[in-house]
Amino acid sequence: xxxxxxxxxxxxxxxxxxxxxxxxxxxxxxxxxxxxxxxxxxxxxxxxxxxxxxxxxxxxxxxxxxxxxxxxxxxxxxxxxxxxxxxxxxxxxxxxxxxxxxxxxxxxxxxxxxxxxxxxxxxxxxxxxxxxxxxxxxxxxxxxxxxxxxxxxxxxxxxxxxxxxxxxxxxxxxxxxxxxxxxxxxxxxxxxxxxxxxxxxxxxxxxxxxxxxxxxxxxxxxxxxxxxxxxxxxxxxxxxxxxxxxxxxxxxxxxxxxxxxxxxxxxxxxxxxxxxxxxxxxxxxxxxxxxxxxxxxxx
Numbered sequence: 001x002x003x004x005x006x007x008x009x010x011x012x013x014x015x016x017x018x019x020x021x022x023x024x025x026x027x028x029x030x031x032x033x034x035x036x037x038x039x040x041x042x043x044x045x046x047x048x049x050x051x052x053x054x055x056x057x058x059x060x061x062x063x064x065x066x067x068x069x070x071x072x073x074x075x076x077x078x079x080x081x082x083x084x085x086x087x088x089x090x091x092x093x094x095x096x097x098x099x100x101x102x103x104x105x106x107x108x109x110x111x112x113x114x115x116x117x118x119x120x121x122x123x124x125x126x127x128x129x130x131x132x133x134x135x136x137x138x139x140x141x142x143x144x145x146x147x148x149x150x151x152x153x154x155x156x157x158x159x160x161x162x163x164x165x166x167x168x169x170x171x172x173x174x175x176x177x178x179x180x181x182x183x184x185x186x187x188x189x190x191x192x193x194x195x196x197x198x199x200x201x202x203x204x205x206x207x208x209x210x211x212x213x214x215x216x217x218x219x220x221x222x223x224x225x226x227x228x229x230x231x232x233x234x235x236x237x238x239x240x241x242x243x244x245x246x247x248x249x250x251x252x253x254x255x256x257x258x259x260x261x262x263x264x265x266x267x268x269x270x271x272x273x274x275x276x277x278x279x280x281x282x283x284x285x286x287x288x289x290x291x292x293x294x295x296x297x298x299x
Contacts, residue, residue, distance in 0.1 A: 008206050010036040010215065014240075015078030015199060016159070016178035017101065017258035019222040021236040026225065028218035034211060039074050042067045044129070045157050056125070057170050060157035065131035065283065068092045068202060075207035076215055080133030081200040081265070085273045086283050088202070088296035096201035097265045097299030099216045103199050103258040105177025106191035107138060108184050110169060118142070118193045122150040127162045127174035130155035131282060134162070134175035137195035139280055145193070160242055167248075179240045182254040199258060200265065209298055219260045230256055267293045 014020040020038070023029050029036050048062025064079040068087035081100060088095040107126060109115045115124060121142065128134040135153065142151050154171065156162055159180040166174040166184060175195055176184060185191070203212055226233050237251040270293050278285040293299075 010034050010076070010207065010211050011039045011074035011205065012036055012215065013040065013072070013074050013077035014038055015101070015258065016103075016180075016240050017260075018226055018233050018236050018256065019219040019258075019260055021239060022222035022225055022233050023218040025233075026222065028221045029215070032214035032218045034214050034218070036215075042070070042072075045161065048130070049157075056154060057127070057156050057165050059155050060161065061130055061155060063130035063132035063135065063155070072202065072204050075203065075205040076212060077202050077204070078199045079202060080136055081198040081269075081273060082136040082277050082282075083131060083133070084200040084202045085270060085296075086277055086285060089274060089285070089288065089292050091295075093202045093204040095265065095270070095297045096203050096212055096216075097270075097297040098213070099201065099260060099262045100265050101199040101201075101258050101260050102196060103133065103177045104194075104196045104255065105134070105137065105175065105181055106195050107141065107173055107175050107193045108166065108181065108189045108191055109173045110166070111188040111190060113172065113190070115173065115192055118145045121173060121192060122146050123152055124172050125152050125154045127154050127156045127165055127171040129157055129159070129162070132158075133177065133197055133199065134159070134195075136277070136280070136282060137177075137197040138175045139282065140197075140276070141193045141195040160245075163245070178257045179237045179251075179254065182237075182251075182257075183241070183245055183249050186249055186253070203298055212298070216260070216262065220262055223260050226256060264299065265297065267297075270297060 044062050048060050050059045052058050065083040084095050128138050162174040163180040165171045234251045
């Protein structure tokens with residue numbers, strides 16, 4: 001007598017992009033053969049909040065890389081390629097090497113700010129998420145503009161935390177991407193420096209390469225629909241934004257946000273990114289082993 005073993009669901013952590021929601025609406029995940037569910041990642045603030053001692057916003061000393069090192073309870077999730085690169089090299093999951101995404105973003109200041117040029121950010125506190133995309137992106141965006149000791153960062157959590165603090169004028173500047181950046185743009189905030197960055201996919205749990213390929217194909221189909229008729233799908237941004245921000249925005253005028261790119265994340269990209277992270281000092285990394293790319297990346 002044979003016993004059928006139920007397969008675990010393919011758990012997806014959405015990453016502030018429209019494609020997951022459209023793929024669900026259109027049934028693309030199911031059509032590709034995925035038995036899936038959406039789940040939420042760890043609460044960064046609960047994991048690492050520390051009360052401020054200087055009168056500024058509380059610090060959140062926990063971020064995307066920390067959640068990967070702790071272990072994400074899902075099959076696929078997204079984060080900046082710098083953090084996933086380092087996590088995969090450290091055996092905390094594997095990077096998907098056949099696709100990535102691009103997240104438009106930047107460093108924003110209030111409309112009344114005296115900061116007009118990138119050089120004016122010298123010594124200005126910039127809100128970012130510790131060891132997350134906004135952290136790496138800010139450091140990289142300001143390379144060649146400011147000296148390292150002129151870049152002043154405050155670690156204040158996820159994009160919604162930074163959005164709230166920037167709108168309340170509790171931060172003089174913040175790095176935002178995706179729907180959070182569209183909110184501040186509609187409120188007259190100015191982008192001083194663009195910091196668009198690559199978002200990679202971390203494969204963990206019981207995921208098979210075939211399941212990840214099904215997931216990516218569904219996102220590709222959804223992206224095509226969004227490109228053809230974006231006005232039909234921008235309402236999904238309201239799922240990505242807490243209700244407190246809804247009265248401030250007209251999502252019909254938002255951009256298209258993070259976009260899937262079905263191109264390889266090559267060995268050269270992996271190794272040069274790893275070296276940049278190691279040289280940045282953001283994470284203490286060991287030199288790459290000869291076989292690290294093969295072991296860290298599902299290519």
